[in-house]
Amino acid sequence: MQSSAHPAGATPGVPRLAQHFASLEVQNHAARLGMWLFLSTEILLFAGLFVCYGCYRYLFPDAFAQASRHLDLSLGTINTVVLITSSLTAALAVHYAKEGKNKTVALMFVLTIAMACAFLVIKGFEYSHKFAEGALPGKYYHFEEVQLPGAPLYFTIYFLATGLHAFHVIVGMSVLAWLTVKAIREQNFGPNNYTAVELGSMYWHLVDLVWIFLFPLLYLI
Template sequence: MSIEETTVHHHAHHFASADDEFEAAKQGMWIFLVTEVLMFGGLFVAYAIFRGLYPEMFHAAHQHLAVNMGATNTVVLITSSLTMALAVSSTQKGKRDHAIIYLVLTLLAACCFLVIKYFEYTHKFHDGLLPGGLFTNTELKDPKSPLFFSLYFMMTGLHGIHVLIGMGVITWILRRTVRHEFSPGYYTPVELVGFYWHFVDLVWIYLFPLLYLVG
């Protein structure tokens, strides 16, 4: 790949150098991720409180989740995180072709995650395991059981939305990579999208044991 092929990125005039711009963008991303932690945090607090109040209900309700599917999705997401990390390092090394392959693999894994999630959700709908007043399942006797599924759908739903957004931004950087917009000299968007995707993985790392493996 020669320099002529690459669209040269000019840093914004209010930054002293491209390095400054990169560091500022990265720090902005970290601060954004802090707000993400706190957004999911509210749901994790709700989870902690209700699990503390109704441990038996949580235990009974979680048995209606498919551990195999949850575990498979964990493997899928971790693999996608790995391919994303490799896409970033390939871009940094100037290996554009590798970066494209890794980005496509990441997207495929994300699709796979959502397809599995779709089957899980469909099964829950069918069994009437729905949040709040929509709950119609008769096997779970505890009147508080809908609470577990409110939390389940809120937490995995918010996470699912993040997966969709992640797929959107990965597609965006894939397109820009194909158009030769990144080089070892400029890869800020790739690295920051990578952060976002790893964060999505990070949330799932906690969601999986909390929802599917209640002791």
């Protein structure tokens, strides 16, 4: 009689081989290559934003410098520490997946998701403060303390870049939540089957890496 913890035909720690792959090694290599290609497109997406930021900062250096001083550096720093720490727990999940410690994998991902929630809550406080001040994108800008030409552009880029990043945080949380459920219910991660955990962790590292670029560009001008 088969255990209810594992789907029919599945063996703990042993991945399923798809019919169109010659071996598990080839299957895992294809999965990693696919993830790297996907991450490269995400990098190109944010690279376009960074180029846009660089052009407008060159055109309006004083407005960008003054506008950046009205961001909450303390909250931005806390969010940076939170995301860097979440990268550590995501990396530890891969480590424990290789050892077949599925419950610990789930715990590491739960901690990562909790820190992601904390990041979004803090970012929500920042957004609400900017809404109250009137530091809004484009024609909605009515922030009295910075009225230099180019200031609305700074906050347009700020909301676009951080909003797009927050969307990626939510997507990453969803992926990690799925892996957490998989680790708890199926308990099939092991030394020969940890690719899914590795790929989920890779995506989360990208989310953290993008913020490491956004933080100095937006907060530390």
